[in-house]
Amino acid sequence: MPLLTVRAVDAHKPRERPYKLTLDRGLQLRIAPDGARTLLVRYTVKGSEVERQFRLPQEYGEGPGQMKLAAACAEAARIRALARDGVDWPAQEEARLRAEVVAKGVAGRHDGLTVEKALREYVEKKRRAKDGLPLKARTKADYLGMIESGKVSKSGRKFADGKLFSIAQILLSKLTAEDIRGVHYELAKRSQREAAYAMQVLRAVLRWHGIVVPGNPLGRDTAGRDRIVITASQGNPSPIPPERLGAWWRAAAVAPSKVAADYYRFQLLTGCRGGEIHGNKRHGYEPIKVGDIDCKGGKLVLRDTKNRSDHKLLLSRQALEIAQRYCAGRKPEDPLFPIVDARKTLAWINARAETSVQGHGLRATFASIAEELVSGGALKRMLNHSAGGDVTLGHYVGKSEAQLRAAWQTVADFIEAAAAAEADPKPSPSVRKRQLQARRRRTDMSTPSRTVVVTAH
Structure with a gap:
């Protein structure tokens, strides 16, 4: 029940300075010099020692759009009861109104936007x-x-x-x-x-x-x-089967179109994406050009690759031999591999080698071979994959050009050795030695050297 009656409240007139009347427990009326009568609710949320104040949206009064004394007391009692249960209703209401304003603004900006x-x-x-x-x-x-x-x-x-x-x-x-x-x-x-x-x-x-x-x-x-669960994309690698790797390499060496076959061999030796080598006119990607090859340094730089970074390729001996062959006597602006569509050549190689690998499968083959021969950090850099959230690879592990070049060379030697073994089921000691060397390089590259400390007595 209000502490004051309506008649008692109405008897209070504006003064030179604003003042407040207590209408009920936690409910006050502020009377301004201009006659405005504002209703204020004071409350303390459970778990907090700070008393808060909320201004009711309607002025006090009996007229249209105003809040009567009984309604004001009831609203104050409701707000205070919620506060005792730990609910700050005024704060929630303010957030809701603010969100509505933002939503209306967004809707206005996007009016007519499909x-x-x-x-x-x-x-x-x-x-x-x-x-x-x-x-x-x-x-x-x-x-x-x-x-x-x-x-x-x-x-x-x-x-x-x-x-x-x-x-x-x-x-x-x-x-x-x-x-x-x-x-x-x-x-x-x-x-x-x-x-x-x-x-x-x-x-x-x-x-x-x-x-x-x-x-x-x-x-x-x-x-x-x-919620619709968006599953992470899963790759579907289709590399050349290990037992057919040698046959594929030998078939590529005798394919009718030498330039197309060398393009695919170069892709397998480097692990590049096909579009990074031959380009894509539709999407504005430039092919590797003769002038991009540093034959003396045995390397080239792919510009603005898929992850928006440049990628340095440190060419193995075998990859460099292919590149040098197509650089000789040609202009710097010429594409390294002057081909339009090499798929018929790949189909010919697959038929002869009894494989079914497609273009991107050669990158998967490179990765599958390298995974067994080099460290994980080296493989990521060879494939130009981002370290992402891997703090160790992103901030601590460094690989020199010599280490990465050795990694590419290890993969190339393994492929060459597989081709030699396929040609001769009983490989010669020199071929067997190359195979063992290729497999051992992972240990040589990833195992830290041990220092023997001798203590004098």
């Missing part, structure tokens, strides 16, 4: 946090392909639409959790990997634009049971 427009803006303006670089050309093409309609071949065959094409024209402000789940469900029927990739891209676009989708199944705050 999923397609949002993705295109993301692709053009997105910059990597760690170095400020834009997305790679191939990444941009992959993302934009998700919102495009499937092409029609000359024979009239319709190819599949982009992964996000079905929601491309939906306004971001109208996008619902069910829309997202529907896309994921349809994609998952085709491929779990495609579904996960599409959801990663959509999640990144929504976060970049600051879009809040109620119950977003890709959101961090969504309950686990309602």
